Amino acid sequence: MSRERRVGTATVLASSLALTTVSALGTPASAATVVTVAGDGSGNFTTVQAAVNAAPSNGSGYEIDIKPGTYRGTVSVPSAKTHVTFKGLGSGSSQVVIVENHAASQYGTQGSATVAVSANDFHATNLTFANDYDEAKNGSSQAVALDLNADRAVLDNVRVLANQDTLLLWTASTSTVGRSYIRASYIEGDVDFIFGRGTAVFDRSEIHSLSRGSSSNNGYVTAAATNNTNPYGFLFYRSTLTSNAAAKSVYLGRPWHPSGDANAVGQVLFRECTLGAHIRNDPWTDMSGFSWKDARFSEYTNTGAGAAVNSNRPQLSASQAPSYTPARYLAGSDGWNPIY
Incomplete structure (x- = not known):
């Protein structure tokens, strides 16, 4: 099967908690900032992207705790947002789902990714990355759930779900x-x-x-x-x-x-x-x-x-x-x- 893939190349809220801690993945985090995402408005942010946008550039530790729920929409972690952790707060990895239904036929392979990570030292634990593009309804297409375009990334107890081209390691x-x-x-x-x-x-x-x-x-x-x-x-x-x-x-x-x-x-x-x-x-x-x-x-x-x-x-x-x-x-x- 022959086909071409095209792969391209703040201030923290005052209500955030600054502390010295150990991240969910066992990696020491110095003076880490912890913020919470909740779709119902009970956290610091209602979307994961808003929490990422608030992360400091070239930081040493920024943990985004995500309350159970489905968060629809793409998320980008740009290269300057280093040492960011996504931590699902549910009882298992299926309780927090970050999902979109973009297909490469419309957005390009890398552009189809639900979550695109370009920052080093990214960690994720206890959640799901998904691309629910419907191939049966719309036809076969590459549709990436997670694009890891970074170094020293760690996924622990994470689900990555799609059909064609689920996980891009770039x-x-x-x-x-x-x-x-x-x-x-x-x-x-x-x-x-x-x-x-x-x-x-x-x-x-x-x-x-x-x-x-x-x-x-x-x-x-x-x-x-x-x-x-x-x-x-x-x-x-x-x-x-x-x-x-x-x-x-x-x-x-x-x-x-x-x-x-x-x-x-x-x-x-x-x-x-x-x-x-x-x-x-x-x-x-x-x-x-x-x-x-x-x-x-x-x-x-x-x-x-x-x-x-x-x-x-x-x-x-x-x-x-x-x-x-x-x-x-x-x-x-x-x-x-x-x-x-």
Whole structure:
């Protein structure tokens, strides 16, 4: 399937509470400001975007506590709004939902994102990002729920829901590394629903493929565009791949070369994962004239009905395994280690 994706490139309210605390994700936050969003008017703001707009530029800690409810509308966290945390206050991640129904056919791929994050050190916990564009009614289209175009992002107990192109992991340029740690979360979609050139670790998460009603092809989990100078793209670690799609009908991934970029040599590893019966025996496939065999796709000690070892399923060797751990993917040049 050939297609082109176009990816572009205050003052705090006096009623806010300034304090020294520890964020919901376990990261020390110095003199953090905490504000509350509530649709019923019982907080500091009624919309998430208004709370983001009030965040200081290049701040050291700004936590947005979001009361249970559905918050419709797009949200942008610009690059200057660093160290922002979204924290859902519900009993679970389904209690706070940030959703819009924009499609790439109208807004462009990145423009379709419900939430677009360009600021480093973004954290989110206990909430849902969704794009509820109705493909059945309006036709197939890329429709991004979350665009992480940043470095050192952490998602913990978060749901990311859409159909095609659910989660975009992007960077400002091909030479820029953007790292994301996604823990105990749930990602749902069908076509290329985890994609981009960013570096990401999916740790003990559920990756759910939606059925497209086909007996043979119900989509692709990944479309990585990792630059060839970056050894680390997507790592799925001790995660579970689930689906109600037909057996052997979902691909693990295919190589995305944006604008035909020959240097986009996708790197994806499924390591110690449980693969459902929906995963094909030949789980990698070509894209837009580029062979999957030229990408860096592999597996390591997976289990489950969809796991197998054959000539179409490259395996990481035991000697290579120590170099492809969550810590190695995320360390970068600054030694970042958000893993817990």
